[in-house]
Amino acid sequence: MESSVVIIADNISKRYKSAEGTVNAVSDVSLTIESGEILGFLGLNGAGKTTMIKILAGLIEPDEGTIEINGSKRNSKLKVSALLEGHRNLYWRLSVMENLEYFGVLRGLSAKAARQRAYELLDTFNLTDKAGQYVQKLSRGMQQRLAVCVAMVHNPQVLLLDEPTLGIDFDNTQALVESIFKLKEQGTSILITTHELAVAEKLSDRVAIIAKGQLVADDIKPKSLHQNVQDIYQLDLGDDIDDELRAVLAELKLDISDRKVSGIENEQLYKVLDLVNPLPIMSLTKVVPDFEKVFLSYARS
Ligand SMILES: Nc1ncnc2c1ncn2[C@@H]1O[C@H](COP(=O)(O)OP(=O)(O)OP(=O)(O)O)[C@@H](O)[C@H]1O
Numbered sequence: 001m002e003s004s005v006v007i008i009a010d011n012i013s014k015r016y017k018s019a020e021g022t023v024n025a026v027s028d029v030s031l032t033i034e035s036g037e038i039l040g041f042l043g044l045n046g047a048g049k050t051t052m053i054k055i056l057a058g059l060i061e062p063d064e065g066t067i068e069i070n071g072s073k074r075n076s077k078l079k080v081s082a083l084l085e086g087h088r089n090l091y092w093r094l095s096v097m098e099n100l101e102y103f104g105v106l107r108g109l110s111a112k113a114a115r116q117r118a119y120e121l122l123d124t125f126n127l128t129d130k131a132g133q134y135v136q137k138l139s140r141g142m143q144q145r146l147a148v149c150v151a152m153v154h155n156p157q158v159l160l161l162d163e164p165t166l167g168i169d170f171d172n173t174q175a176l177v178e179s180i181f182k183l184k185e186q187g188t189s190i191l192i193t194t195h196e197l198a199v200a201e202k203l204s205d206r207v208a209i210i211a212k213g214q215l216v217a218d219d220i221k222p223k224s225l226h227q228n229v230q231d232i233y234q235l236d237l238g239d240d241i242d243d244e245l246r247a248v249l250a251e252l253k254l255d256i257s258d259r260k261v262s263g264i265e266n267e268q269l270y271k272v273l274d275l276v277n278p279l280p281i282m283s284l285t286k287v288v289p290d291f292e293k294v295f296l297s298y299a300r301s
Helices: 049-054 096-106 111-124 140-150 170-185 196-205 244-252 266-276 292-300
Strands: 003-017 022-035 039-041 064-069 082-083 158-162 188-194 205-211 215-218 232-237 255-257 258-263 281-287
Touching: 003 049, 003 096, 022 039, 022 049, 022 064, 022 188, 022 205, 022 215, 039 170, 039 196, 049 082, 049 158, 049 188, 082 140, 096 111, 096 140, 111 140, 111 170, 140 158, 140 170, 170 196, 188 196, 205 292, 215 266, 215 292, 232 266, 244 255, 244 266, 258 266, 266 281
Parallel strands: 039 188, 039 205, 082 158, 158 188
Antiparallel strands: 003 022, 003 064, 205 215, 232 258, 232 281, 255 258
């Protein structure tokens, strides 16, 4: 299928004025979201991700630049739906189904159409058995999954998700990742911000990176996110490290505990394996590089 562009953000800038001065939250950012893709939009805290999402969703106006949705300059809030970080747009005293019906009708669906769409979404998000449950009785992770359903109830073309997996447990994160993938398969274009590299890697077709308000990359293949960062290894040994060996390893600036050596860089690996000999090696693991290191590598390059 040939891809087409759904959103074009062209030279967007946004400044905030406060008592301390002016913050350039977003500077001259141009970005596209293509039909049916998941774009990972990554950056450190304060990089400008939420500001950009609010602009794309038409919730705030940029100081400069334009947003084009399906070739039209007019921003349509119905075509683009956003779930902002920490905002669960739910009524706690209503049931799951009542929330979906209420928000569906609010956004222009008939009650019947809202209910039908609600059943489809609950199926996609594995929440069908919770339809009658009060929201306040759901776990945090389920509430978050329902919040994404509510954002999707009127079937927007584009979904913007700001840190959707923040503060939810592993099982709910997995469930949410799978459901987001299903939304993509159903034709929704999605932009997602996350601090979890594994989530970005699993979901994104393409990754864009923003640092201090500026776009530093917009076409990274998720699997090559780590390309500028050295591999780091952890070595687990079958016997205790004695004081003499500990002193030698400490000189290499490694993290050492009784039977474990971590923080080993690529070029140190063979030297470390030589030094620990004859201690038995139980395992040697490549550690996923830390989020900040990956981002700083792009921000600096
Ligand atoms: N309403 C506001 N008034 C003043 N400054 C703001 C406002 N909103 C955001 N900022 C500032 O703009 C910059 C970008 O913030 P933004 O929330 O867009 O970043 P972010 O990448 O989403 O960060 P996080 O990951 O922490 O949510 C930051 O320096 C922030 O302090």
